[in-house]
Amino acid sequence: MLRRAAGYLHARGSSSARLDAELLLAHSLQVRRLDLYLQFERRLEETELAGYRLLIARRGRGEPVAYIVGRKEFMKLDFEVSPAVLVPNPDTETLVHLAIERGRGLGAPVRVADVGTGSGCVAVAIAHYLPEALVWASELDEATLAVAAANVRRHGLESRVQLLSGDLLEPLPHDLQIICANLPYLNPAAELPAEVLAQPRGALFAAEAGAELVNRLLAAAPAKLAPGGLVLAEISAELVERLDLTPYSGHRLHRDLSAQIRVLEAWL
Template sequence: MAKMDTHMLIYEAIQHGRKCLAAANVASPLLDAQVLLGHCLGLDRMALLLKRDQHVPDEPWRLYCQLIDRRANFEPVAYLVGNREFCGLDFQLSPATLIPRPDSETLVEAVLAAIADHEAPLRVLDLGTGSGCLLLSLLAVLPKATGVGLDISEDALSMAKTNAKRLGLANRASFKQSEWTAALDPKAAPFDVVLSNPPYISHDDLVQLMPDVRCYEPMRALDGGPDGLDAYRAIIEQIPPFLSPDGLLAFELGAGQAPMVGALLQAAFGQPPSIHKDLAGHDRVVLFRKALRS
């Protein structure tokens, strides 16, 4: 248990938290201590700097001590504070949802770049929606679009609905419990955009994940089967009835998966997709657009 003098100043508390987290081999101890103390005090990092010589009140102190202890056990900061920024929007999170990451912003950006008319009344489908961050980030930029988010987890869907309401998008987003496309009506209007950040970690790689991920994030949203490709195979097989003739299909990719997912798409539709890199230069997104076979 982190022991702290309850009369510490803000800058002292940050340094004390940093030392506790560094001793536990947490990767970013200073940043995490700042974020956690800011959460307890209702202050951003700049305000912490400006108020660095003020004392921390008792109740925020106690909460800070608890959060430092939990972070020292590698519980993710995003779960501890209950939210994460993604594409400039604030999303509430729970342990039922993956934590949105900057890599996934590449998927949103690539889809938006592939849409010629952002004012079009598009229908968007997000498979494995989690917190709803992908679908809702698109709807925030596409004012006439509507979307459906599917997820097998009821708890994740509850969080996605909460985020849609908080962001003022509940009137254009609906959510259903489903294993991939099972809950969709193939006779309904098809979707213009289908996107997914599916589980893509192979069984062998799961045990090598950082403890922050391996011990706390939902395993069902991470486990992609023996080779990491199970979800891609399932979606590619199921999606044709639900994608419009000129529709866009977009996936986030795991490391080294671009050739394999590209081959799956080419085998299914007879045409190779395009691959897009993230800011680190890694193949991160695969996009496919083609008239479907009758």
């Protein structure tokens, strides 16, 4: 069944067909992925096959695995996800690693913001791995905030991660030391896989060929930052030439594990 399902998904464009097939079968049978191999000779009942086929059909139509199973791992932490939020992307771990590294040199408490928090994965991961951090996370959409709140509770971080409703930096406090953001930055004209397009368009695309929201963030951040504060924003290589970095004394670009430009670091 795994071979057949993986072949079916590969033919429909999945770049991780075998992994998808395993994750969906484990979810369908309510076992660990490891148990698929520990019980490799297990015969599947017709009712089990029927349920699995429904999940494979959904994946074959381009629905992300994370939406089907309702969860996604990020920074070795487990997060609840739904179609209201962007699926946590491993590339975004570059942003989190940088925030943690910069925060460790600042003493306690470290005042961090996560702008447009989505599922809350960035805010939660920073608070989890940087115990001296106090994190404020903003989000405009109420359904998205509900998912973030569930993830904050899931990891027991209610005392150090505060969720705020509002647009970009508007609800955030002042004297922040690090402002993080994984805002929509894709060009609306971009051609993308069905799996990406199945996610909320408002979390993917921005006007001005993707630059609008990141530029709004860069313009507003100095008023919220403490002296010497910095901004860490996920971007693409295509966005670099469209960014206005006038308010900042310096900046650098960081690459992800695939050697792609992934994060802008700008400081006052």
